[in-house]
Amino acid sequence: MLPRGRPRAMGAAALLLLLLLLGFLLFGGDLGCERRKQGGRAGAPGCFPGPLMPRVPPDGRLRRAAALDGDPGAGPGDHNRSDCGPPPPRPSKCELLHVAIVCAGHNSSRDVITLVKSMLFYRKNPLHLHLVTDAVARNILEMLFHTWMVPAVRVSFYNAEELKSQVSWIPNKHYSGLYGLMKLVLPSALPAELAHVIVLDTDVTFASDISELWALFAHFSDTQAIGLVENQSDWYLGNLWKNHRPWPALGRGFNTGVILLRLDRLRQAGWEQMWRLTARRELLTLPATSLADQDIFNAVIKEHPGLVQPLPCVWNVQLSDHTLAERCYSAASDLKVIHWNSPKKLQVKNKHVEFFRNFYLTFLEYDGNLLRRELFGCPSQPPPGAEQLQQALAQLDEEDPCFEFRQQQLTVHRVHVTFLPHEPPPPRPHDVTLVAQLSMDRLQMLEALCRHWPGPMSLALYLTDAEAQQFLHFIESSPVLAARQDVAYHVVYREGPLYPVNQLRNVALAQALTPYVFLSDIDFLPAYSLYDYLRASIEQLGLGSQRKAALVVPAFETLHYRFSFPHSKVELLALLDVGALYTFRYHEWPRGHAPTDYARWREAQAPYRVQWAADYEPYVVVPRDCPRYDPRFVGFGWNKVAHIVELDAQEYELLVLPEAFTIHLPHAPSLDISRFRSSPTYRDCLQALKDEFHQDLSRHHGAAALKYLPALQQPQSPARG
């Protein structure tokens, strides 16, 4: 795997070159300005002062000294005060800026989100993101942006699969793979009416307002079409090692991590033919691209130097090992965009890497909810659903004692599905996914759960952005968890004081990809054999196809936090008899599982039907298209009970499986439950929710809902979860 621009200590030859080129320096700046004043023309540089800019004279020779080897004291911040006239006009306050990003797979999707957070933090303009994605990234990012609801951000998706054929003929050795080449086809892939676009790699971080970058379009001469920053490594100089033969480039060449594209001009100039011709010709003598699109961009630019407008290097500060970037910026205040363009990413080593890493971590851990802030001053169409949400929130009465409940119910949580790499299970007709939800305080359950359930799982995690990173490290450092590609983790970002338990369950349920789901809770460990047994039972009973039923998995509990898990029903019954196990909530709330009829289960050889009764909340296996959980139940209480009521109302049979069992492990009460158990308003509000639930139930099921009325009116035990 090759980095884009792996640098090396400069050799004597390069030093000589440097000295020679220094001669151009003092002169170059003024010349550039003169040219600009006389009106731009093909190949003329923009009006930047000398020290930081590579200059491309019409003959195509690059005066590289100007870019990297100049006086580091003269930062780009000085541009605006040069004698070259006024600074580039900022885009008008509410001008829509367009940004294109190619993104494929789970890991790149996480990267894009960090990039977007940094962009949103500093942006002051409405943005339109053009995302070229594979199916995985689209699934993730579509849901993410839909639930993020950031004002004044529009997102369009483009199918990378459809574009593949246009670049798949190019042999490529870069780690970005085929997707690394896709920036080449943006002029044809993006809408014909789109004239300007900023193109970004997924591994860049903004340290400034993107409108400043956009403003550099104004520097383009009439024929320039591509704005780029020079490479901050010696890769393209071809002297890094023996037989190192890079693609052709002007001097150090340009880095394509940040590109300003005049799409209109490229289309006019016949870009599609242009890059294909160059690539084909070079591939006659070169075996493959090493740095993906960047090789081809550079080869085209070497042939057509008039196309390129060099950009100040601070707009793409390239962090490879021993990068030359330091010559570009002289102080932290100069940095505009940081580019983690080494395959080592954050593990790269260079002088200021701690600074850069801190900067990156800022956005990695930044609470994305805070970026929902309105871009006031710029009228923009609100994100889909935002207006109704605002209206609903505005109608809430802050004096209502249940205000927190109402507000929590209306909260739209940001959702990042398949946060980690995930292989969907192969289609199998009776396969079943374990569905559960958790927060940080239950992470330690995951390893045990993986040992007990060898099948697919869909887990929703309620986390802050910073916790999501801790979670990532937790998984990566666990060999057991890292090895499981069939466990899908969906991060639902925290917002509000109450735990949105049913919203979490619904996220996990919606993402289950097998025809059946086992609706469990995170503090239960299923019997080792349960996964196989459930699949066999589903097949035997014709669940879903012949029979509309919910299969009940009887629940037990241990009060000891060290205990040896039974390997069979026989062992389980023995433990039950000696009091090492109990039926679940036997002491505090037997009603929750009484209808399972444990006495009958002891003897049962075949599945048996049981009747719904008040407060029944068994763990069940149902077809994936089962009713959703009622999201109005936030916090603790009645969340599963309501779901079982709904199943019963929809006439699901309740069938207890004779060999199935699952065991609850003890844990300290969670923070949320401790906080609200003591609150008297809490129970009043829960009763209000139950009343409303019953009203809705009556609306849907008519007189049949009457059956549930007494159950809904009896007080809830305060100990219930």
Add this chain to the structure above:
Amino acid sequence: MLPRGRPRAMGAAALLLLLLLLGFLLFGGDLGCERRKQGGRAGAPGCFPGPLMPRVPPDGRLRRAAALDGDPGAGPGDHNRSDCGPPPPRPSKCELLHVAIVCAGHNSSRDVITLVKSMLFYRKNPLHLHLVTDAVARNILEMLFHTWMVPAVRVSFYNAEELKSQVSWIPNKHYSGLYGLMKLVLPSALPAELAHVIVLDTDVTFASDISELWALFAHFSDTQAIGLVENQSDWYLGNLWKNHRPWPALGRGFNTGVILLRLDRLRQAGWEQMWRLTARRELLTLPATSLADQDIFNAVIKEHPGLVQPLPCVWNVQLSDHTLAERCYSAASDLKVIHWNSPKKLQVKNKHVEFFRNFYLTFLEYDGNLLRRELFGCPSQPPPGAEQLQQALAQLDEEDPCFEFRQQQLTVHRVHVTFLPHEPPPPRPHDVTLVAQLSMDRLQMLEALCRHWPGPMSLALYLTDAEAQQFLHFIESSPVLAARQDVAYHVVYREGPLYPVNQLRNVALAQALTPYVFLSDIDFLPAYSLYDYLRASIEQLGLGSQRKAALVVPAFETLHYRFSFPHSKVELLALLDVGALYTFRYHEWPRGHAPTDYARWREAQAPYRVQWAADYEPYVVVPRDCPRYDPRFVGFGWNKVAHIVELDAQEYELLVLPEAFTIHLPHAPSLDISRFRSSPTYRDCLQALKDEFHQDLSRHHGAAALKYLPALQQPQSPARG
């Protein structure tokens, strides 16, 4: 309690005034610029365009329309493009900027930290903070900045108590109290050589680089000495309600939340006499200041309008209910400093409050560790200890399998002592403080602990910045916890992968204020009577004074997470006999407490002496000046054992108390412990730490340390905590 500038719907009279004043608008801007071009003079405004600036003509009448009632479309962002000439020069890259803040008490100290975080996030210059503090704030902030180790930030403290007498004669009704008046004495309190300073209220948040604010000093005419933003409320107009008689001011007056002070000029102009004379005169007819220093600043300015340089309103966007601030900024991009100047703070209601709140929360929850980033490009003296730390870190070998341990040991954690209001216990000769440490996953223990221990506690909490806010809400929403002023919570900010258990214990221990400490763990509940019993035992035994001893509190455990706590030793023994309780770690690690000799304890009527043995780790009561915990033990294992070894080596007697007991409650293993129990390197590293511990022990205690050698060489049980 009165806000600074509580606004109200404008009456008809104000509307008329507004229309009249609008007449000045178009004319005002140009005039200002003309004056500037002719050279500044007393009372002439700086070179700001009209719409946003109050203008003070030499005769002292304030053309207020220019400030608040103008065209909101013309933001201060436009200044740089006005015809007024070049923008104010930014301070040179590495110029040291001075900031003064008055801060008193626990809550203001938290506020200051959020303010400082926002300032550091955007700053690009070295800063010198001048903090005028009471003893509480000094204790907190001195430790905080010492452990924060932010490069290129110097902090000086000034004793507010010594300044009190200069302002205590002024009757004041404002909620900020006496400290609210202290800004008046800054010219004499700050060092005589200090000429320029920015003065900030604790409730402001930066949204931009403070050097832009500093640059406004360049706008001062030769005689101007105070830069201020106009009030964004009608308070000083005196028409808010019947008999509302505010202090005299020019029009709406100025807000003193953000001040640019030319200290040199104020001293020259005889500021001390000036404000005292004015205040004395006004107090002849007014009963007291309503808005603290602000009333007096305004009264002085009304008399000496030539002193003031009005600043663009975006540098002090005042968020009271129904603020007029909206007329100041037209878009989010205009905002520079946000001022939460309503007593309602974040609960204030106005059109864009959600935006402002998000902005504030950004810094409230921001990981302060990330601000340790170097201000490269500006050579600056490293914070005390930083160089040695860097050297020690640089000497670590990243390939060492124990690298994480070594790094964690060297980590300097930011420490915020007494995060919440705290009353030190009254001095009592035998008083004892319970000392423990915890992280988020044990918060639910606090209420029970408070019920069991009515005495003082000193607790160290290992939290992220965001978790510290959750913790704050947790305490505030618990009546039990909110009522306890004798529990001191010290936040130690998370950094690194290993739990720095002994560093946390040492923070809590160092902050204990009673002569004795009970060194406990957070998952233990002491006997209800333990606090009284310990004090009586300390007195009887002459602990500390006559006898160098550690009093052992025997430890028990329950494996059930619901259980009824014994009210006496008799009840405890009964539970022990029926197997509802065990001696602590009876099943997994009896050695840890075997020397306590539980059989003897059953019968004991008086304290008895026991001998140290390998792996003994009892919970003990010792004088506050006992040895510290060894901070090299990070993560889990050997942390308490090493402390008991040190006590024994220092010849503390171990005395078991016959009526004392404490009971461990069950809990799921913490994330940290699960993560490392499985790691084989973990135990190797622990052994390496133990070896080094013993080397140090030998160095200090010579041959006497030989006694501990076998204990240190035997392998640690993997189950140990």
